[in-house]
Amino acid sequence: MPKIIDVALEAGVSIATVSRVLNDNEKVSPELAERVRAAALALGYRPNGIARSLRRRSSDVIALIINDVSNPFFTAITRGVEDVAQRSGYSVLLCNTDEDPGKEATYLRVAEQQQVAGIILSPNTATSDVSRLLDAKLPLVVIDRILNEPVDSVMVHSFDGAEEATLHLLASGWKRPACMTGPSGASTASERLQGFLKAVRQHRDLDELYEHAPFTQEGGVRAAAALLGMPHPPDALFVANSQMALGVLDEVRRRGLRVGQDVGIITFDDAPWAPFISPPMSVVAQPAYEVGRRAAELLMERLSSENPLAPRAVTLSTTLIVRESSKRLLAS
Amino acid sequence: MPKIIDVALEAGVSIATVSRVLNDNEKVSPELAERVRAAALALGYRPNGIARSLRRRSSDVIALIINDVSNPFFTAITRGVEDVAQRSGYSVLLCNTDEDPGKEATYLRVAEQQQVAGIILSPNTATSDVSRLLDAKLPLVVIDRILNEPVDSVMVHSFDGAEEATLHLLASGWKRPACMTGPSGASTASERLQGFLKAVRQHRDLDELYEHAPFTQEGGVRAAAALLGMPHPPDALFVANSQMALGVLDEVRRRGLRVGQDVGIITFDDAPWAPFISPPMSVVAQPAYEVGRRAAELLMERLSSENPLAPRAVTLSTTLIVRESSKRLLAS
DNA sequence: CTGAAAGCGCTAACAG
């Protein structure tokens, strides 16, 4: 691999000049610049990003740390982040924590050590440790889940979406709704539960039925099994994410229940498959792409601003999309 | 941020000793080691990975470059890669090219410049340019799609899977199958088409119906519209990936066609939603997790071996999973 | 406008 000195020799200039034309920030005479460019091309020179980062103490790479790559919600966020990052000349490195605090810590460390320019993080829990990043003044924006630190954030109104969904279930004629939500450490899980409970409490004589489980398909079957196996089971389910919903469908089918007749279902997140299952799934859609886009924009602003900005918080709204699974068909 | 010299001062030793205990490769007296560890802890010292990489000329990070994060096939691969990489102490940086050759080139460059230890790449086309990586002797393993270079690879028998699926369609009583496949530059797309054609040619008087389109939901609707809009349309569809299948479902529904009666469908990739749509989707399952696992294993071997290894190629088999969408119900 | 030189923080010979 040719290094900067090789280019300098080839072009008959100093390495400082090569560096200048390659970063085109300072004034270099056109002819010298041309010679340098020709030399670089001829040698197939590529700047060593590591050396550059070491010297500059930062790179043009940002890290996006998410909880689950296989969740369409997060992949949509990823697209949003990538689109704006790319436009600003940044590459995004995606890190998947798999809801594992250990992996989260590892990736946070890797990101710090690799001197990324900034981080967009979907924290495992509100107490995930980002103190080192804060100490290092590393630009950070938190998404999806609340973090107990004063940092930029872009969230979604989970509480309102959950309340709306539950009210919709009740308005559709279901009499005994239950909530299946994620692990209690995740703010999204608890907000969705609280929104559900608020709706339930607006009606008299309703039991407060709910179950916590991992935000996965497997978590969905477990929670559904627990709820549907009760002596007096619910007749409608508000599910906190689309992966769990797939598990619920599995369990519901295993028990021979018919969605729309024996049980009503509505879930958070408008997955690509939602319109195609039987019956089509009613959902609370989150503006996932937008979450990613806004987060990346906040980060870019922070990266290009000299003075420290005060933390900003943006919260987006959900959209209720009623399809069939939440409607109540009277059995014939 | 404290640096190695700070730790050395605090512990009253030289920076070399600090480096040694932190990398615990050489012999250091237990008491000194203990003093160093204590000092590092007290100062909250974190090694600067960039400086280390610059010096070592390599890092403990590998890059996984895939075509589409929102495709469950690739996310399953990702899990496989992560599991084995983590076990060997490597972090994996995921890069999403979105089927865009420009993004692919960018990420290849970033990976090279960031001095990743190795790369697992799902190339856009067989002619993606990896010459720089080869020149730099950067360990590379290619997955999913063929690349015209002698490198490690782990592939899936797309051809056989496609033939088997098509034969199944024919055996189920469908009379006029068509193939919807990806862009012709992708080897998976052409292999699946060829497998389909081989099956078709085993029967007399069958037209060779097929359509190329992007490997996306949108691509699926376009190809389905083209095929189903023909004067003499096909009565069965072999779809080359699960994202396209969602688009097909959309278009089929729009035309008021009933899957299983008016049209039979089978698709590559066993997406999580496949069992839950209506009717349940028959698929050719790919061992995606395994692809990732094997690829990472090949890479790890190459990373830990001094001498250059000859390129190895592993090819895994698909599994036909017959559900309902491919069965032919005679209209009542 | 251009070059010389000083490091960025760390590892790896090489001595002792």
Add this chain to the structure above:
DNA sequence: CTGTTAGCGCTTTCAG
């Protein structure tokens, strides 16, 4: 076993 020292490849003062 431990310390000294020379860079890894690049950017950035500081002179000229």
